[in-house]
Structure formats: C-alpha cells, structure tokens
Amino acid sequence: AIAYQIYPRSFYDANGDGVGDLRGIIEKLDYLQELGIDVVWICPVYKSPMDDNGYDISDYYQIDPQFGTNEDMDELLAKAKEKGIKIIMDLVLNHCSDEHPWFQKALADPDCEEAEYFYFRRGENGQLPNNWRSMFGGPAWEPVGDGRYYLHIFGKKQPDLNWENPKLRRKLYDMINYWQDKGVAGFRLDAIIHIKKDPTLASREPEADGMCGLLECCKNYPGIGDFLMEMRHETFDRTDCMTVAEAPGVPYEQYGEYVGENGYFSMMFDFTYTEIYAGWASTWKDYKKVGEWTVPEFRDMLFRSQTEIQKVGWGAVYLENHDYPRALDKYIPKEDHGYASATMLATLYFLLRGTPFIYQGQELGMANCPWNSAEEFNDISTLNQYNLVQQAGCTPKEAVQVVGEYSRDNARTPFPWDDGPNAGFTTGKPWLKVNPSYTTVNAAAERQDPHSVLAYYKKLVALRKDPATSGPLGYGTITPCL
Numbered sequence: 341a342i343a344y345q346i347y348p349r350s351f352y353d354a355n356g357d358g359v360g361d362l363r364g365i366i367e368k369l370d371y372l373q374e375l376g377i378d379v380v381w382i383c384p385v386y387k388s389p390m391d392d393n394g395y396d397i398s399d400y401y402q403i404d405p406q407f408g409t410n411e412d413m414d415e416l417l418a419k420a421k422e423k424g425i426k427i428i429m430d431l432v433l434n435h436c437s438d439e440h441p442w443f444q445k446a447l448a449d450p451d452c453e454e455a456e457y458f459y460f461r462r463g464e465n466g467q468l469p470n471n472w473r474s475m476f477g478g479p480a481w482e483p484v485g486d487g488r489y490y491l492h493i494f495g496k497k498q499p500d501l502n503w504e505n506p507k508l509r510r511k512l513y514d515m516i517n518y519w520q521d522k523g524v525a526g527f528r529l530d531a532i533i534h535i536k537k538d539p540t541l542a543s544r545e546p547e548a549d550g551m552c553g554l555l556e557c558c559k560n561y562p563g564i565g566d567f568l569m570e571m572r573h574e575t576f577d578r579t580d581c582m583t584v585a586e587a588p589g590v591p592y593e594q595y596g597e598y599v600g601e602n603g604y605f606s607m608m609f610d611f612t613y614t615e616i617y618a619g620w621a622s623t624w625k626d627y628k629k630v631g632e633w634t635v636p637e638f639r640d641m642l643f644r645s646q647t648e649i650q651k652v653g654w655g656a657v658y659l660e661n662h663d664y665p666r667a668l669d670k671y672i673p674k675e676d677h678g679y680a681s682a683t684m685l686a687t688l689y690f691l692l693r694g695t696p697f698i699y700q701g702q703e704l705g706m707a708n709c710p711w712n713s714a715e716e717f718n719d720i721s722t723l724n725q726y727n728l729v730q731q732a733g734c735t736p737k738e739a740v741q742v743v744g745e746y747s748r749d750n751a752r753t754p755f756p757w758d759d760g761p762n763a764g765f766t767t768g769k770p771w772l773k774v775n776p777s778y779t780t781v782n783a784a785a786e787r788q789d790p791h792s793v794l795a796y797y798k799k800l801v802a803l804r805k806d807p808a809t810s811g812p813l814g815y816g817t818i819t820p821c822l
C-alpha cells in the first residue's frame with residue numbers, strides 16, 4: 341500500500357474559517373485517489389485546545405469543532421471506503437490535555453481515582469521532583485499550586501498519562517476499540533516509546549543547563565513491552581488493523597519485538613536517516629546543515645536501516661512529516677532545489693523496502709517557507725526554541741532565521757491547491773502563512789504538467805502497484821551494492 345499523511349489544519353478548508361477540516365479532506369479524496377493512495381494517516385482531529393495542534397487531547401471520543409463533527413468523520417470513512425482508501429487515525433496515548441476532565445478532576449481532588457492517571461509528585465524543599473528536561477525545552481515538571489507538580493515530557497498543557505495504572509489503560513483500550521468499531525483501519529501511535537517511565541523517577545547526570553535528556557529515563561524503558569503487547573491483544577488484534585509507531589530510539593537489535601512476526605506493531609518509522617540533521621526535538625545548537633554530514637554517511641544509515649529491519653519485519657519508509665523541515669531543505673543545498681532533486685529524493689525512498697509514506701505537499705516538491713518574524717510562527721516547540729536562542733545571545737532577527745530553518749511550521753503551511761488567493765486553501769484568513777512558492781508549486785499547475793514533481797510521484801506510485809514490478813518492489817529483499 342502507499343500511504344499519505346494529512347496535517348488536517350493545513351490540507352483544505354471547506355468552511356472558510358482559515359483552518360483545514362474533515363469536509364475539506366472529503367472534498368479532496370479524488371486528488372488522493374488520482375495519486376494512487378491506499379491509506380491516509382490523519383494527524384489528530386480529536387477535541388483539543390490545540391496547544392500542540394491536536395496532540396493535546398481533551399476528549400478522545402469527539403472530533404474537534406474546528407475540524408468538524410463525528411458525523412463528518414463517519415462520512416469521511418464511508419466516502420474514502422467507496423474509493424478504496426483506508427483511514428488511519430493518530431493515537432496520542434502518552435499524554436492528554438490539561439483540559440481533559442481526568443486532569444481537571446485530578447487537580448481538584450488529589451485523592452480521586454483520576455489523580456492516579458497522571459504523575460503527580462511533591463518537590464522537596466522547593467525543588468522540582470527531578471531534573472528531566474521536556475522535549476520542547478525547559479523542565480518536565482509544572483507546579484499546580486498545592487505543593488504538587490505533574491510530569492509533562494512535552495508541553496505544559498500535555499500532562500503524561502500513568503500507564504502503570506490498569507484502570508487508565510482499560511479506558512485507553514476502550515477508546516481505541518470505539519474508533520476501530522467505527523471503521524478506522526488502523527493507527528499511527530504518537531510518542532508511544534515514552535509510555536513507560538523509570539519507576540523511581542530518579543534524576544540523571546545533569547548537562548550544562550542542570551537538566552538531563554529523556555533517553556535513559558523514559559524512552560523504550562525496560563518493561564514497555566508488557567504494555568505494548570497488552571494493548572495489541574486488547575485492541576489491534578480485534579481487526580485486521582494497520583499500526584505504525586512513532587518509536588525513535590529503539591535499537592535495531594530490538595526491532596523484532598516491535599515489528600517482527602509477533603511484534604507490537606505492523607511497522608514503525610525509523611528516525612535515524614530522517615534526522616541526520618538532528619531532529620526537531622534536539623536543541624538548535626545540534627542542528628547540522630546540509631554539508632555538515634556527508635552523503636556516504638547518509639547512505640550507510642539508510643542501508644543499515646533497510647538491512648536491519650528486513651531481518652525481522654517490516655518498515656515504513658518516509659522522508660518528511662509534520663515535525664520536520666521539508667526534505668529538500670534537509671538534504672539538498674538550496675541552489676540545487678528543483679525538479680531534479682525533488683524527484684531524486686522521491687526515487688531514493690520509493691524504491692526501498694517498506695510502506696512508503698508521502699507527506700502532504702512533498703509530492704509537489706514543496707520546500708521550506710521563508711520566515712520574516714516570530715509572529716509568523718505557530719508551533720509551540722519553534723516558539724520555545726526561539727526564546728532559548730535569544731537567551732543564548734542571538735538578536736530576535738537572527739533567532740527567526742536560526743529556528744525558521746528547522747521549524748516544524750515549514751511542513752505545516754497550507755497545502756497549495758492552485759495559484760489563486762491563499763493558494764486555494766481557504767476563502768478565509770489562513771491560520772498559518774502560505775508558502776510564497778504557491779504561484780508555481782501548486783497542485784493545479786502540476787496536474788496539467790506531465791513533467792512535474794507530482795506527475796513523477798504518480799509514476800512511482802504506479803510502478804509500486806504494477807503487477808510486473810510490485811513483486812520485487814513490494815516484497816523483494818534489498819542488497820546494498822556500494
């Protein structure tokens with residue numbers, strides 16, 4: 341199957357409020373069908389205060405009104421099915437929103453059942469419970485005013501859920517089953533690698549800022565497999581469900597447990613070669629520009645990923661997602677951006693072993709967006725980094741350039757449907773800046789042009805599906821020749 345990732349806020353706005361929505365996706369199903377897409381992963385559309393654009397869920401059972409209604413979701417599932425397209429939803433199970441009723445109850449009553457669904461701890465002598473650093477920068481603990489702190493390894497409005505609590509786990513499984521029963525074909529599992537924490541919550545060796553990263557304390561922490569296997573048995577095994585895990589940091593030796601024959605998931609994203617530039621979660625100082633890593637280094641990572649994963653199971657191959665700058669900017673010097681480089685990257689990963697994921701706009705050859713001021717940013721992690729960069733001595737102008745290059749907002753600008761107002765994305769005011777490249781890089785223009793990046797992607801998709809080539813391309817083994 342060929343998968344396509346939709347960032348719903350930015351895909352297509354059907355009601356003119358400036359934010360993409362489910363009806364927008366319904367209206368554009370023909371586009372996806374024409375491209376040859378079998379599976380669509382939609383980033384979170386559940387009810388949310390949108391502090392992290394939907395990765396902070398306040399009601400797992402409701403579609404957020406910005407995106408539409410539960411009926412719209414039913415209609416999307418039905419219409420997609422008519423076109424042979426399956427829908428997979430994002431599952432955010434490591435944390436919820438601080439506006440979720442569970443957390444609100446836990447705030448009001450430290451002794452209630454829901455208080456056990458989170459990690460509340462008291463700080464000693466005005467100290468935080470430990471020195472863990474949140475993925476978005478700053479300490480991973482937030483005080484609630486009564487002497488307690490809660491753990492949030494992402495934003496402050498994303499309290500971590502306590503998977504050690506069986507009642508909480510049951511509630512999460514019931515929710516997964518609810519969406520499965522509605523006809524959702526599978527799930528992408530957000531930040532799933534973090535659900536098991538070191539139970540002692542002990543501090544680690546401090547780095548320069550006095551805090552420590554999360555690698556040793558809650559990334560693939562021993563015992564996580566018990567939770568993941570239980571979840572599989574209680575949920576995914578009920579249907580022929582496709583699961584793809586966001587699980588950076590799993591060593592290849594352990595891939596079999598995750599995606600082997602009896603693994604927790606159907607496949608997972610490998611972050612090694614897509615984060616060769618250091619990744620969105622690292623501090624801005626670690627970012628490597630094109631030229632600071634070498635092509636042989638990249639090749640070796642890619643081949644290692646391929647050969648290790650094929651020993652045990654199946655992978656998802658991809659270059660872009662909503663957390664990265666655009667692939668062209670990650671991998672190609674600016675002066676070489678264009679048809680040749682965009683199609684080279686497409687060929688490179690489409691002929692690998694694994695299920696290819698296309699991230700919206702990648703098939704048009706979109707590159708990063710030029711950013712002129714911090715007001716243009718929306719992403720919580722970009723804004724955090726923007727402040728950190730200034731604390732380190734950059735002027736505001738320099739800070740915009742430094743974080744703009746790697747900002748997640750680069751991938752989140754509205755999808756350019758045509759060269760009309762707002763790139764045809766909305767009749768209202770778009771929630772995020774439109775990439776000015778839309779005058780030439782847009783779906784309408786590329787559909788007309790047999791030599792466009794879009795036309796090339798269509799050929800690649802067709803090649804993976806053509807019975808003459810789909811055998812080796814789909815199920816063959818890969819042997820590096822270099």
Ligand code: NOJ
Pocket residue numbers: 392395432494530531586662663
């Ligand atoms: C990974 C998601 O892809 C990212 O967008 C989000 O901010 C974090 N997980 C937290 O849910």
